[in-house]
Amino acid sequence: MTHVIDGNAVAQRIRDDLSENIDTLEADGTTPTLATVLMSDDPASETYVSMKQDDCEEVGIEAIDIEIEPDAPAEELFETIERLNDDESVDGILVQMPVPEHVDQRAVLRAIDPAKDVDGFHPENVGRLVAGEPRYKPCTPHGIQKLLAAADVDPEGKDAVVVGRSDIVGKPMANLLMQKTEGGNATVTVCHSRTEDLPAKTRQADIVIAAAGVPEMIDGSMLSDGVVVIDVGINRVEADTEKGYELVGDVEFESAKEKASAITPVPGGVGPMTRAMLLYNTVKAAGNRAD
Ligand code: GUN
Helix, strand or coil, X not given: CCEECCHHHHHHHHHHHHHHXXXXXXXCCCCCEEEEEECCCCHHHHHHHHHHHHHHHHHCCEEEEEEXXXXXXXXXXXXXXXXXXXXXXXXXXXXXCCCCCCCCHHHHHHHCCHHHCCCCCCHHHHHHHHCCCCCCCCHHHHHHHHHHHHCCCXXXXXXXXXXXXXXXXXXXXXXXXXXXCCCCCCEEEEECCCCCCHHHHHHCCCEEEECCCCCCCECHHHCCCCCEEEECCCEEEECCCCCCEEEECCECHHHHHHHCCEECCCCCCHHHXXXXXXXXXXXXXXXXXXX
């Protein structure tokens, strides 16, 4: 039987644990606080930010919700970040990506105080991760490590194939999987759009992490029996539903499930974990403030 990994359940356990930590911080006079900044009218980004706000409320993190018009000058965003950097009551700052084209995304990431960078995207935090001394692990790959652990999958000694080389998922995932610490010690291959013969690579994998952002690009014919499949994709594809679309992953679920020993669904797999780890990083940031 294939184990369909329930990301909602694992995320709930993480939120429950965090609630206890938050109560302790509160008792010491620190209210963990996350500021989200949205400079976009993309409906998916709007949904993600509002879900992050709801999550904060559930666990007792104070959420500050800042929206900037997508056609506002870039300075407005940079001034907002500066103000939040200087505000001692703010522990974490999340600027929802992507930002509009007239705003330099890399400059935005550099502008955030690395100590408040709960996404883990600032170059200083990326460097620390690669050096093996992470401050904030990026939320999606960290959440995937927790999912694997919850499913009793230890990457040590396994062949892990990461499909996708984004700064947000692919690169940090590969780094975490090869680190000498728990949840790492895998032999890691990173595949991407220029990879020749992707099926040959994915077929030799014990663990496949699909994070390319291409709907259902990996199917059962590309997988070996017993593989563990983690599907990071959240793709909106047109469908005859009330909303006019449905969400599909980067993995063709039904055929992949035939081969997999464990697999994450979309939705309800990686997505809830990404959000839970953002809360985790925010509480960690607040803990540093309280120290
Ligand atoms: N856009 C898509 N995923 C993310 C994320 O994890 N953090 C931020 N800030 N923006 C995103």
